[in-house]
Amino acid sequence: MELHVDDASLVKNYLNGDEKALECLIARHNQRIFNFIYSKVFDTEITEDLFQETFIKVIRTLKLGKYNEEGKFLPWVMRIAHNLVMDHYRKNNRMPRYEGSEQFHVFAILEDDGVNAEKRLIRDQIESDLGVLVDRLPGEQREVVRMRMYQNMSFKEIAERTGVSINTALGRMRYALINLRKFIEENQIVLTD
Numbered sequence: 324m325e326l327h328v329d330d331a332s333l334v335k336n337y338l339n340g341d342e343k344a345l346e347c348l349i350a351r352h353n354q355r356i357f358n359f360i361y362s363k364v365f366d367t368e369i370t371e372d373l374f375q376e377t378f379i380k381v382i383r384t385l386k387l388g389k390y391n392e393e394g395k396f397l398p399w400v401m402r403i404a405h406n407l408v409m410d411h412y413r414k415n416n417r418m419p420r421y422e423g424s425e426q427f428h429v430f431a432i433l434e435d436d437g438v439n440a441e442k443r444l445i446r447d448q449i450e451s452d453l454g455v456l457v458d459r460l461p462g463e464q465r466e467v468v469r470m471r472m473y474q475n476m477s478f479k480e481i482a483e484r485t486g487v488s489i490n491t492a493l494g495r496m497r498y499a500l501i502n503l504r505k506f507i508e509e510n511q512i513v514l515t516d
Contacts, residue, residue: 330396352397356404358454359447363408365473377404401447456506464499467492
């Protein structure tokens with residue numbers, strides 16, 4: 324399957340019996356969707372489960388002929404993933420933290436969907452793009468960034484967990500940020516909404 328075929332064509336091909344078209348869609352978007360889910364649950368095992376559930380739901384919906392988001396495959400899949408994340412939190416009787424806060428804020432849930440849907444999609448895309456860049460970092464730098472940004476650990480906790488001094492943990496974070504800036508400049512990525 325050619326990579327330059329658009330998502331809408333791939334969906335159409337899949338609906339016409341071309342299983343490879345679905346494989347291409349999943350391969351095209353799997354990292355972005357996985358990173359999106361991980362950024363909400365901060366647990367690789369739960370992320371893998373929700374990722375699989377997302378694509379099971381995608382396949383089921385496509386096969387039932389209920390997909391009508393022509394040309395908007397990725398936002399549709401992201402919405403499914405987001406709903407499954409929310410279901411996960413409801414099932415476990417706890418709500419996610421919002422905007423890096425430990426506390427639940429009702430206003431984070433009660434936003435006007437019409438106005439904020441695009442902003443949320445842009446923010447999710449930025450998180451996904453940043454996740455891809457973090458994955459490109461050397462192992463020790465990537466580990467520190469994930470612990471600091473996604474697990475909200477202090478540098479003292481990071482040092483203890485990785486068995487290095489606080490200064491080494493800080494140094495790894497510094498070099499990671501330098502490398503991330505370099506990746507952003509090289510690829511001309513815009514990380515603002």
